[in-house]
Amino acid sequence: QSVLTQPPSVSxxxxxxxxxxxxxxxxxIGYNYVSWYQQLPGTAPKLLIYDNNKRPSGIPDRYSGSxxxxxxxxxxxxxxxxxxADYYCGTWDSSxxxxxxxxxxxxxxx
Amino acid sequence: xxxxxxxxGGLVQPGWSQRLACAASGFTFDDHAMHWxxxxxxKGLEWVSGISWNSDNVGYADSVKGRFTxxxxxVKNSLFxxxxxxxxxxxxxxxxxxxxxVRGVTKRLVYSLDFWGQGTLVTVSS
Numbered sequence: 514q515s516v517l518t519q520p521p522s523v524s525x526x527x528x529x530x531x532x533x534x535x536x537x538x539x540x541x542i543g544y545n546y547v548s549w550y551q552q553l554p555g556t557a558p559k560l561l562i563y564d565n566n567k568r569p570s571g572i573p574d575r576y577s578g579s580x581x582x583x584x585x586x587x588x589x590x591x592x593x594x595x596x597x598a599d600y601y602c603g604t605w606d607s608s609x610x611x612x613x614x615x616x617x618x619x620x621x622x623x
Numbered sequence: 624x625x626x627x628x629x630x631x632g633g634l635v636q637p638g639w640s641q642r643l644a645c646a647a648s649g650f651t652f653d654d655h656a657m658h659w660x661x662x663x664x665x666k667g668l669e670w671v672s673g674i675s676w677n678s679d680n681v682g683y684a685d686s687v688k689g690r691f692t693x694x695x696x697x698v699k700n701s702l703f704x705x706x707x708x709x710x711x712x713x714x715x716x717x718x719x720x721x722x723x724x725v726r727g728v729t730k731r732l733v734y735s736l737d738f739w740g741q742g743t744l745v746t747v748s749s
Contacts (some may be wrong), residue, residue: 548735601684612670612733
């Protein structure tokens with residue numbers, strides 16, 4: 514089972530903002546950098562945010578990440594229909610000595 | 624352009640073995656840790672295994688420890704996953720994934736997973 518907890522779904526109207534939380538513990542998020550991944554329907558995941566708040570080349574600044582203690586947050590502003598996807602947080606768990614992902618959140622644009 | 628091409632998926636009976644391969648191109652393969660991440664149909668992501676750039680450090684999820692073995696060939700730019708004693712719960716899409724960190728020196732295997740293959744489906748069923 515997933516070690517990191519995310520809300521199953523979030524939704525908002527086009528142009529609005531959504532936030533997705535990712536809750537962990539001191540052995541994973543509290544001690545390591547967090548990444549976020551976007552998975553569009555029928556495709557492989559794509560890196561969206563790394564090192565808590567950095568964007569890879571080509572990722573628009575509508576996507577932002579933050580971390581506080583053992584929790585992380587992904588924020589999407591100016592929501593577009595193309596943002597409808599599943600979003601996963603991920604990091605390293607120092608106790609398990611393995612990678613861990615969140616439970617996943619489905620974003621719906623109303 | 625980074626490309627990761629998985630192969631070896633298919634239908635296999637419970638208890639049997641399967642070997643996955645991933646052909647990598649478009650980056651300096653022996654600079655990066657590599658991983659296998661799986662996703663059961665309709666479910667979330669699960670990190671399966673990772674291997675450091677020089678094969679000195681490998682890691683496995685508890686769910687596959689003792690059954691799966693990861694390896695790499697830095698001459699042929701290839702990643703492998705030997706899966707033994709397969710179970711129905713191993714049914715999933717298996718993704719070959721590149722880690723962004725260049726020659727990581729700590730025991731931490733996963734930093735950020737910056738490129739993913741398209742995945743290969745392994746179905747374990749009688």
